[in-house]
Structure formats: structure tokens, C-alpha cells
Amino acid sequence: MHKTDIQEELYIWKRKIKAFFSSLVYYVCRVFPIDPDKIVMWTFEGQGGYGCSPKYIAEELLRRNREGKTAFKIIWLLEDTEKEFPNEIQKVKNTLWRRAYHLSTAGFWIANTRTFYGTRKRKGTIYLQTWHGTVAVKPIGKYRGDRLPKMAYLVSEYDSKMIDYALSGSRWCTNMWPEGLIYDGVIVETGTPRCDVLFRGVDEKHIQLRKEYHIPLDANVLLYAPTFRGGSQNKNRQVEAESSSLDFERLIEALESRFGGTWYVFLRLHPQLAAQMDAFPMKKNNERLIDVSQRPDMNEIIAASDVCLTDYSSALFESFLTGMPGFIYADDLKDYVADRGDFMFQLDEIPFSVACDNEELVNHILTFDLKVYDKKRQEFIKRLGIMEDGRASERVADLIVKLRLETESKT
Numbered sequence: 001m002h003k004t005d006i007q008e009e010l011y012i013w014k015r016k017i018k019a020f021f022s023s024l025v026y027y028v029c030r031v032f033p034i035d036p037d038k039i040v041m042w043t044f045e046g047q048g049g050y051g052c053s054p055k056y057i058a059e060e061l062l063r064r065n066r067e068g069k070t071a072f073k074i075i076w077l078l079e080d081t082e083k084e085f086p087n088e089i090q091k092v093k094n095t096l097w098r099r100a101y102h103l104s105t106a107g108f109w110i111a112n113t114r115t116f117y118g119t120r121k122r123k124g125t126i127y128l129q130t131w132h133g134t135v136a137v138k139p140i141g142k143y144r145g146d147r148l149p150k151m152a153y154l155v156s157e158y159d160s161k162m163i164d165y166a167l168s169g170s171r172w173c174t175n176m177w178p179e180g181l182i183y184d185g186v187i188v189e190t191g192t193p194r195c196d197v198l199f200r201g202v203d204e205k206h207i208q209l210r211k212e213y214h215i216p217l218d219a220n221v222l223l224y225a226p227t228f229r230g231g232s233q234n235k236n237r238q239v240e241a242e243s244s245s246l247d248f249e250r251l252i253e254a255l256e257s258r259f260g261g262t263w264y265v266f267l268r269l270h271p272q273l274a275a276q277m278d279a280f281p282m283k284k285n286n287e288r289l290i291d292v293s294q295r296p297d298m299n300e301i302i303a304a305s306d307v308c309l310t311d312y313s314s315a316l317f318e319s320f321l322t323g324m325p326g327f328i329y330a331d332d333l334k335d336y337v338a339d340r341g342d343f344m345f346q347l348d349e350i351p352f353s354v355a356c357d358n359e360e361l362v363n364h365i366l367t368f369d370l371k372v373y374d375k376k377r378q379e380f381i382k383r384l385g386i387m388e389d390g391r392a393s394e395r396v397a398d399l400i401v402k403l404r405l406e407t408e409s410k411t
Contacts (some may be wrong), residue, residue: 038263040076040109042054042076045116052112073090074090075089108404128400133314138345163185198299224268230263254361275336307327309327349380
């Protein structure tokens with residue numbers, strides 16, 4: 001056995017021991033009754049804020065509460081309880097005992113990432129997994145093959161056994177979830193709640209974010225959202241943005257040349273990385289570059305943008321729902337595939353151009369053909385059976401209400 005294998009087995013052993021002792025706390029908390037109206041939510045293992053699909057589900061449930069149709073109590077698990085939330089949502093520090101108490105007494109769990117290893121779910125609690133990615137080029141779960149760390153597999157498998165319903169926004173995701181999420185349970189095609197804002201809030205978010213970041217209301221915005229780097233459960237999480245070869249000045253010049261107007265760039269780190277950093281790592285200061293990494297809701301940033309640029313993030317397959325142009329800048333393509341595994345699509349299958357250096361990226365922007373892109377985009381949406389229409393949150397809320405009524409009828 002190699003040294004790295006021994007280290008991994010030792011790491012796994014330590015995680016399992018810790019999970020076992022954590023699970024005992026959940027059994028202690030079973031002395032308290034389950035409140036069927038209590039919903040516990042979290043994003044990115046507690047590191048995220050008020051964002052992603054749980055946010056939009058919460059907003060729909062709160063709307064129904066205010067109308068007197070429901071009486072749900074929403075608890076949100078957070079590493080940082082200073083983050084801003086609606087007053088109706090109770091923020092709870094994500095410590096073991098607090099987490100165990102609230103999860104053990106909740107009628108529902110709603111999350112966009114895995115539960116915490118060692119968690120125990122009671123009979124009578126319903127777990128809805130919204131997941132934080134949709135269609136994507138980067139592989140997840142079993143699609144990573146032998147590049148999926150053993151600990152990541154164990155955590156995914158452990159969590160998936162507790163999930164009651166996984167939400168899907170496309171036939172492609174429905175077919176992919178069993179291998180991608182390592183999940184063989186019920187999949188409900190509701191649409192993706194966080195995508196609702198892309199159909200019903202674009203004009204509002206365009207104005208709101210430009211005012212908040214003090215840029216002209218008629219300015220154009222490119223969102224640059226590099227995907228997660230590192231993150232294997234037995235490795236340090238890291239991002240390579242500080243050594244990115246992307247030339248922002250040339251990028252802005254190309255955008256202004258092709259599309260006209262004045263352009264700004266919103267810089268957005270992955271939430272799990274943003275939680276560890278105060279700011280996007282940049283070598284140069286430029287007033288046209290605005291760090292929005294600490295903003296909790298990625299999709300309102302997408303809604304406020306005009307073009308999306310990423311490497312392998314699924315954000316591109318959400319931003320294109322508005323019709324906005326999208327580009328891929330993958331300066332570490334070979335290294336990323338070697339570390340992560342083969343992509344879910346051949347790059348010539350997707351509607352986005354792929355650049356491996358600045359010269360290619362600038363050329364792709366300058367020669368961008370909106371009609372050709374839009375045709376490819378619509379064909380891709382049809383082929384994958386993407387069903388987003390801005391009403392996913394309502395469908396999920398309807399499901400929760402239905403399940404709540406079923407629980408009541410059994411008591």
C-alpha cells in the first residue's frame with residue numbers, strides 16, 4: 001500500500017470515528033418531538049448565505065405564510081450568523097448540538113449540498129435535495145470514475161440514503177442524478193427554484209445591482225465565475241484564480257468592440273471558496289472589476305449580467321436561459337480533466353465557444369454571432385429537456401404543502 005493510500009485510509013477512519021460520535025448527539029435529541037411545520041435549510045454545508053434554491057423556496061413559503069395559507073417555521077443553519085436574512089427566518093449557528101437538535105425536530109430538510117457526515121434522520125422527517133448544479137460539463141459523483149475520492153463517495157452515499165426527494169430541472173438531470181448524486185430514490189421534475197429569478201427578475205436585478213455597486217444604469221456587465229478548485233475531502237481546498245492568465249483589460253476591450261457600450265466585470269468565486277477569502281485574488285486594481293464573491297445569491301448576479309464567462313461552472317447553463325451570450329475560458333483544460341475526469345459532453349456539443357488562452361477568447365468574442373448562438377442554445381435546451389419556466393419554487397412549495405397534509409392525515 002502506497003503512502004498516499006495509507007494517509008487516505010487513516011483520514012477516512014478518523015472521519016468515520018468522528019461521524020459515529022456525532023451521530024450519538026442525534027439520538028439524544030430524539031427525546032424532543034418533531035414539529036411538522038418546522039423546515040431546516042442550509043447552503044454549501046452552512047458556509048453559504050441566503051441564496052441558491054433554498055432561498056427561493058423559502059421566499060415562496062414565506063409569501064404563503066403571510067397570506068395565512070401556511071404556518072411554516074424556517075430555520076437556517078449558518079457558520080456566520082451575521083449574514084443578512086429576512087426577519088421571519090431564524091438563523092442558527094451551525095454547531096453540532098444546535099444542528100442535531102433542529103434537524104432532529106424538523107418536519108423537513110431542504111439543502112443544496114450534502115448533509116453533515118454523521119447526521120441521523122428520523123422517521124417522519126422529509127429531506128428535499130435541491131443540489132447546487134444543473135446541466136454541466138464537469139463530472140460529478142460516479143461520472144468521475146477512479147478520480148472520485150473514496151471519502152467523497154462515502155459522504156455522498158451516506159447522504160443519499162437519507163434523501164426522500166431530489167429535484168430536477170431537466171430530463172438530462174433526471175437521468176444523470178442516479179450516478180451523479182449516487183442516488184436511487186425519487187426524483188421530482190419541478191424545475192430549479194434558483195432559476196426562477198432568470199425568468200421573473202432580470203429587469204429588477206439589472207437596476208438593483210448597478211445601484212448597489214455604483215455603476216451606470218446603462219452599463220453592461222460580464223459575470224466571470226470560475227468553478228471550484230480542489231475540494232477533495234482528503235485535500236486542502238484551493239483556488240487558482242490568483243495565477244489566472246485571464247487578461248481582464250483585453251477582455252473588456254473586446255466586449256466593448258463587439259457589443260458596444262461601457263463594460264464592467266463582476267468577479268465571483270465559488271461560495272465554498274468565497275467563505276474562506278475576503279476578496280477575489282487579483283494582481284491589478286481596476287475600477288471596472290467588481291468583486292461580488294461575498295454576495296450569497298449567485299442567480300441574482302446572473303440575472304443582472306449581460307454575458308457570462310466561466311471555465312467549467314454549471315452557471316453557464318443557467319445564464320443561457322435568459323438568452324445572454326456565454327463563453328468558456330479554460331486555460332488549464334488538460335490539467336482539469338486529468339484531476340476531475342472526462343467531461344459530461346464533448347466540447348463541440350455545447351453552444352459555447354471554448355478558449356484556452358486570451359487570444360482565442362478575444363477572437364471568440366469579436367466574432368460572436370448571436371443568431372448562430374441562439375439557434376444552438378435553443379436546440380441544446382430542447383435536446384436536454386430543460387424545463388425551466390420561472391415557476392419551480394411554486395411547484396416545490398406545493399409539494400411541501402402536500403407532504404405536510406399527508407403527514408397530518410397520518411397522525
